[in-house]
Amino acid sequence: MPTSEGEAPQREERQSAKLVILASSLGTIFEWYDFYLYGLLATVITIQFFSGVNETTGFIFALAAFAAGFAVRPFGALFFGRIGDLVGRKNTFLVTMGIMGLSTFLVGLLPSYASIGVAAPILLVLLRLLQGLALGGEYGGAATYVAEHAPDGRRGLYTSFIQTTATLGLFAALLVVIGVRLALGEEAFAAWGWRIPFLISILLLGISMWIRMQLAESPVFRKMKEEGSGSKAPLTEAFGRWSNLKIVILALVGAVAGQAVVWYTGQFYALFFLEKTLRMDGATANILVAIALAIATPAFILFGWLSDRIGRKPIILAGCLLAALTYFPLFESLSRYANPALHAAQREAPVTVAADPEDCSVQFDPIGRNRFDGKSCxxxxxxxxxxxxxxxNVTAPAGAVAHVSIGETIISSIDPDGLSGPARTEAIAEFQSRAKAALAAAGYPEKADPAQVDEVMVVLILIILLLYVTMVYGPIAALLVELFPTRIRYTSMSLPYHIGNGWFGGFLPTTAFAMVAATGDIYYGLWYPVVVAALTLVIGLFFLPETYRRPIEG
Incomplete structure (x- = not known):
């Protein structure tokens, strides 16, 4: 059958678009795979690299490793964003992918503390720093590259595939870790098998690099270079001029901050809440979240496509609005269906803590190594x-030792002054034992009973939470790309994205836990994402421009 005159070029264009999306998405999935491995294997890594150092030094190293994962991402955005605006999108995200892949591979080869002493945690932290910096440069490059290839009216759809990569990278990391664990057994995995997921990343790196090297530079960037209209100082132009800086700030507070807290609440805090607060079995919680993710993930593409028709703003801000209005009832329902015995006990046998407020610390612990055992409260x-x-919380007289009331039972905490070492540990264990017995007598379950978990309702609630994630995250890449001119686009969009997701989002679980510990309300930590999402809603509604019909060149 003969082809029409324009059919072959159109087919070639479609194939080219598919290659652009595939190569960019595959590379970004690989980078997220690398990044998530550390979190999934944190317990094993801590034993291998931090267990031999003293407590204070171990705390410092663990804090540095944590900070490398989240805090340094904006600096990677600045460094690689500048290079991307000066020399090109393609070569920059090839470099970030290479750094991420090699850093991950080297973690798999790194000798443990038992082999080389304190050099082991130092080298680990350095590799984590490189990973954080590379991730800071990767997302902006991939999103910009795809958007600059997309035809007008389809940028939301094209870039939405990039938005699925964090979820798919988490899936890939989970599957590899679970597979290696099952194949080797826990003992072999803890001894040496944990290295395998890191080592096989070199194969993923090779495949991703080869595919990405088939790509040409983005046509929008090429045109800019041919016209000689590129920026000679992207950082200065992006952040040193108020006309551009105010757009960066607006992008952060009017879009990305809300997107970040909704994303982390739906994908990470919900899992944290099921496991740590509702005491659900870890494997069950992971499976239920995985099912919900598998069902909800296509909605990233749906909302990216929809944003090409009705705009980016309405979808992102609607996601923030729904989250702010429904988080409290949704998480209360999650408690009712995931651990009904706990939900009933909290209503029928309420618990109070009577303590001197001066005796109570803010329990902000981003790396999970602070024991908070210096005061009775x-x-x-x-x-x-x-x-x-x-x-x-009930206020007790100054200097009084804290006590816990569980229904009609009153249990005194311990006064740790004068106790140290084994004596303090034993006293704390004795208090916890008495408290556990009183809680059990009052109907508080130690763990969620699998027979009582309504798995269908839990998955349904998780799907709702994840649909909010897809609403705010699906169109965000297209919005950020369209907000900024070509000459400073990579630099300008990367910084607000990584401040929002690295800081506003990355610190959400620990901030929420600190709020829960301070108030005693297991739902109180939700005020953090609710307030941030509401702030983004108000600022975005009145000040954020709509961008979906903007030309991307210029």
Whole structure:
């Protein structure tokens, strides 16, 4: 059958578009795979690299490794964003992918503390820093590259495939880790098998690099270079001129901050809440979240496509609005269906903590190594918060030792002054034992009973939370790309994205937990994403421009 005159070029264009999306998405999936491995294997890595150092040094190293994953991402955005605007999108994200892949591979080869001493954690932190910097440069490059290839009216759809990569990268990391664990057994995995997921990343790196090297530079960037209209100082132009800087700030507070907290609440805090607060079995919680993710992930593409027709703003801000209005009832329902015995006990046998407010610390612990055992109030609240128990605060006289009331039972905490070492540990364990017995007597379950979990309802609630994620995240790449001119686009869009997702989002679980520990309300931590999402809604509604009909060149 003969082809029409324009059919062959159109087919070639479609094939080219598919290659652009595939290559950019595959590389970004690979980078997220690398990034998530550290989190999934954090317990094993801590044993291998931090267990031999003293407590203070171990705390510093663990904090540095954590900060490398989230805090340094904006600096990677600045460094690689500048290069991307000066020399090109393609070569820059090839470099970031190479750094990420090699850093991950080297973690798999790194000798443990038992082999080379303190050099092991130092090298690990350095590799994590490189990973964080590389991730800071990757997303902006991939999103910009895809958007600059997309025809007008389809940028939301094209870039939405990039938005699925974080979820798919998490899936890939989970599958590899679970597969290696099952194949080797826990003992072999803990001894040396944990290295395999890191080592096979070199194969993924090779495949991703080869595919991406088939690509040409983005046509929009090429045209800019041919016209000689590129920026000679992207950082200065993006952040040193108020006309551009105000758009960066507006992008952060009027779009990305809300997107970030909704994304982290739906994908990470919900899992944290199921496991740590509702005491659901970890494997079950992971499976239910995975099912919800598999069902909800196509909605990233749906909302990206829809944003090409009705605009980016309405979808992103609607996601923020729905999240702000429904988080509290949704998480309360999650409690009712995931652990009905705990939900009933909290209503029928309320818990209170009577303590001197001066005796209570803010329990902000981003790396999970602070024990909060220096004061009687901290000992009581830390135990209850980590057990997922809601409690009400009551002010006690100054200097009084804190005590916990569970229904009609009153249990005194311990005064740690004068106790140290094994004596303090034993006293804390004895208090926790008495508190556990009283909680059990009052009907508080130690763990969620699998027979009582309504898995269908839990998955349904998780799907709703994840649909909010797809609403705010699906169109965000297209919005950010369209907000900024070509000459400073990579630099300008990367910084607000990584401040929002690295800082506003990355610190959400620990910030929420600190709020729960301070107030005793297991739902109180939700005020953090609710307030940020509401702030983004208001600022975005009145000040954020709509961009979906903007030309991308210029």
């Amino acid at each position: 901290d000992i009581a609240k830390s135990f209850l918060a980590k057990s997922g128990i809601s409690y009400r």
